[in-house]
Amino acid sequence: MEYCELSAYEIARLVRQRQVKAVDVLESCLKRIAAVDGRPGSLEPGEPQPNDEQSIHAFITLTRERAYARAQAVDQQVAAGKDPGQLAGVPFTVKDIFCVEGTPSTAASRILANFTAPYTATPVARMESAGGIMLGKVNLDEFTYGSSNESSAFQPAPRNPWDPSRVPGGSSGGSTASVAAGEAPLSIGTDTAGSIRQPAAFCGVVGMKPTYGRVSRYGLIAFASSLDCPGPVARNVTDAALMLQTIAGADPHDSTAALVNVPDYVGALAEGVRGMRIGLSPDYFRIVFPNPDTNELEEQPLPQEIRAAVLHAAELLARAGADIVENIPMPNTRYGIPAYFVISRVEAASNLHRFDGVKYGYRTPARLDDLRRMYRQTRNEGFGPQPKLRILMGMYVSAAQYSAQYYNRALKVRTLIRRDFETIFDPAGLHHLHALLTPTTPTTAFPMQAIYGNSVLMQYADQLTVPANHAGIPGISLPAGIATDGLPIGIQLLGPDFSEAALLRIARAYEIASADENWRKAKPLILR
Amino acid sequence: MTDEISPELFAHLVDLAALELSPEEGEYIRRQLNNQLKAINELAAIPLDDDIGITLHGVPYTTGISAPPRPDVWEPYPDPTGILRQAPQTAEQYIVVPDIPHTTLD
Numbered sequence: 032m033e034y035c036e037l038s039a040y041e042i043a044r045l046v047r048q049r050q051v052k053a054v055d056v057l058e059s060c061l062k063r064i065a066a067v068d069g070r071p072g073s074l075e076p077g078e079p080q081p082n083d084e085q086s087i088h089a090f091i092t093l094t095r096e097r098a099y100a101r102a103q104a105v106d107q108q109v110a111a112g113k114d115p116g117q118l119a120g121v122p123f124t125v126k127d128i129f130c131v132e133g134t135p136s137t138a139a140s141r142i143l144a145n146f147t148a149p150y151t152a153t154p155v156a157r158m159e160s161a162g163g164i165m166l167g168k169v170n171l172d173e174f175t176y177g178s179s180n181e182s183s184a185f186q187p188a189p190r191n192p193w194d195p196s197r198v199p200g201g202s203s204g205g206s207t208a209s210v211a212a213g214e215a216p217l218s219i220g221t222d223t224a225g226s227i228r229q230p231a232a233f234c235g236v237v238g239m240k241p242t243y244g245r246v247s248r249y250g251l252i253a254f255a256s257s258l259d260c261p262g263p264v265a266r267n268v269t270d271a272a273l274m275l276q277t278i279a280g281a282d283p284h285d286s287t288a289a290l291v292n293v294p295d296y297v298g299a300l301a302e303g304v305r306g307m308r309i310g311l312s313p314d315y316f317r318i319v320f321p322n323p324d325t326n327e328l329e330e331q332p333l334p335q336e337i338r339a340a341v342l343h344a345a346e347l348l349a350r351a352g353a354d355i356v357e358n359i360p361m362p363n364t365r366y367g368i369p370a371y372f373v374i375s376r377v378e379a380a381s382n383l384h385r386f387d388g389v390k391y392g393y394r395t396p397a398r399l400d401d402l403r404r405m406y407r408q409t410r411n412e413g414f415g416p417q418p419k420l421r422i423l424m425g426m427y428v429s430a431a432q433y434s435a436q437y438y439n440r441a442l443k444v445r446t447l448i449r450r451d452f453e454t455i456f457d458p459a460g461l462h463h464l465h466a467l468l469t470p471t472t473p474t475t476a477f478p479m480q481a482i483y484g485n486s487v488l489m490q491y492a493d494q495l496t497v498p499a500n501h502a503g504i505p506g507i508s509l510p511a512g513i514a515t516d517g518l519p520i521g522i523q524l525l526g527p528d529f530s531e532a533a534l535l536r537i538a539r540a541y542e543i544a545s546a547d548e549n550w551r552k553a554k555p556l557i558l559r
Numbered sequence: 560m561t562d563e564i565s566p567e568l569f570a571h572l573v574d575l576a577a578l579e580l581s582p583e584e585g586e587y588i589r590r591q592l593n594n595q596l597k598a599i600n601e602l603a604a605i606p607l608d609d610d611i612g613i614t615l616h617g618v619p620y621t622t623g624i625s626a627p628p629r630p631d632v633w634e635p636y637p638d639p640t641g642i643l644r645q646a647p648q649t650a651e652q653y654i655v656v657p658d659i660p661h662t663t664l665d
Binding site: 146147149242243244257281283286287288289290291321326327328363365366368369370372373380387388389390391392393394399400401402403404405406407408410411414416419420422423424426427428436437439440441442443444445446447449485486487490500501502503504528 | 660
């Protein structure tokens with residue numbers, strides 16, 4: 032096995048025990064990147080190249096020299112008898128929505144293409160302090176606005192390692208593609224409506240959205256500040272636990288980072304699920320999609336293969352000692368997307384006002400003698416269609432004459448969604464669940480260009496993940512099979528506030544119970 | 560059915576948002592906004608009792624888990640020139656912008 036295919040846990044163990052050098056692990060990852068990634072995303076991609084459709088294109092910026100310097104420093108520490116930390120020599124990628132000092136931090140947008148961050152985001156700093164080696168910044172939907180990565184201003188957009196004609200999902204698609212393709216064992220993503228869990232499901236990797244406030248948002252270029260959560264992307268549950276343990280915790284730079292102790296997530300993994308109560312809800316087995324011809328919303332059953340994967344996982348967990356509780360009511364699940372259309376747009380519009388061509392980032396080259404014309408032209412040239420859509424919707428639904436009808440109502444519906452979860456997780460309540468088991472996505476990865484351009488249909492890709500963002504609760508997506516189209520299926524576990532340790536335990540129990548299943552032997556097409 | 564966001568209302572929003580769209584891009588975005596509103600209007604059918612409050616953050620921020628405000632003490636930034644280097648146009652440690660046109664207030 033090549034070093035780039037080892038788990039983060041194993042790499043750190045080998046590096047700390049002087050059995051492997053961090054530089055050798057780094058070189059293995061760089062070799063894999065050279066083999067599968069193709070050309071990086073660029074504002075000026077030119078004509079399509081012959082190899083584009085067979086490459087992953089996860090990266091925008093490869094920070095090779097920085098990575099070598101860090102890896103050498105880790106090796107020197109080990110040689111001197113010092114412990115570099117629990118991620119010693121572990122390469123990782125960073126969604127390019129995080130600031131990293133001295134590196135381009137673009138948000139996959141033309142308006143920040145020339146921005147070099149003057150400071151480093153807390154989650155990235157914590158990974159590096161623990162001995163992790165940042166390989167570079169990976170692609171995403173522009174400002175995270177999308178579920179396919181196609182909206183990035185940096186093209187070619189990332190592709191799915193399991194089938195490069197399919198999207199990797201989004202918005203953390205560069206993160207999940209890089210991990211699935213063996214370019215790095217870990218990546219830092221963000222999840223605002225499912226942006227870690229949905230692409231994790233599409234790419235057959237583990238992705239966790241922690242509780243809101245579990246991980247600091249300092250240095251994260253904001254989309255929707257009440258919903259954004261940084262979190263881990265990994266190839267297995269142990270690595271996700273290890274990474275979360277590294278990045279979680281209070282931060283004096285972010286007052287919303289909660290003062291809640293970080294438990295030993297890795298140590299608790301082996302405790303099993305005996306006695307845990309895990310629910311299944313019929314409301315997560317029904318999906319809603321807009322009819323592409325009429326745009327009317329229509330309810331549909333979940334695809335049979337995805338449904339079967341969830342029920343099979345429930346069966347395995349029951350055999351491992353969990354109590355599976357059926358018919359859990361989650362009546363407000365279907366309102367997650369409509370409420371998200373309102374709340375996220377209002378917050379996005381507010382956050383995007385800062386991009387004006389004055390303080391940093393892009394300014395139109397046109398010589399204009401009027402400040403307001405400079406604002407308009409800069410924002411018109413700098414933003415792609417997705418940010419413009421969000422700004423305009425956010426302004427409309429929060430306008431004084433409409434805010435009671437839309438924004439206030441959406442915030443009340445958010446209360447109902449939160450109550451659904453509070454009710455089922457209440458230890459003194461009727462259901463007193465430890466977790467809810469659901470599908471992660473309503474489909475497997477869809478073809479490139481199949482949905483892009485239809486902003487409503489694209490948003491409904493997140494319908495099973497977004498309720499957790501409204502409620503602030505944690506969720507994790509796990510690989511749970513391969514569909515007949517050859518693409519991964521993801522299942523999701525949701526739990527009460529700060530219950531990451533329990534979710535990771537359940538996830539690990541499922542991983543052990545399904546370890547010998549044939550689908551786990553399958554490899555992404557790009558690696559066959 | 561009439562579009563909720565008419566071309567006139569859309570033009571007003573674009574102006575407020577400090578954007579400037581081509582006719583093609585404007586029409587695409589206006590159509591998408593109206594389609595999104597169809598989904599959003601699902602919210603109108605939900606019965607909401609008067610006692611239902613709004614939720615701004617999913618996780619309740621109690622004093623037990625919230626950091627107290629930092630002391631309001633000025634601290635010099637270690638590298639102001641690094642910040643200024645990011646600005647598109649500067650002169651003598653100032654950020655330069657085009658003139659702000661005179662506006663007569665009603």
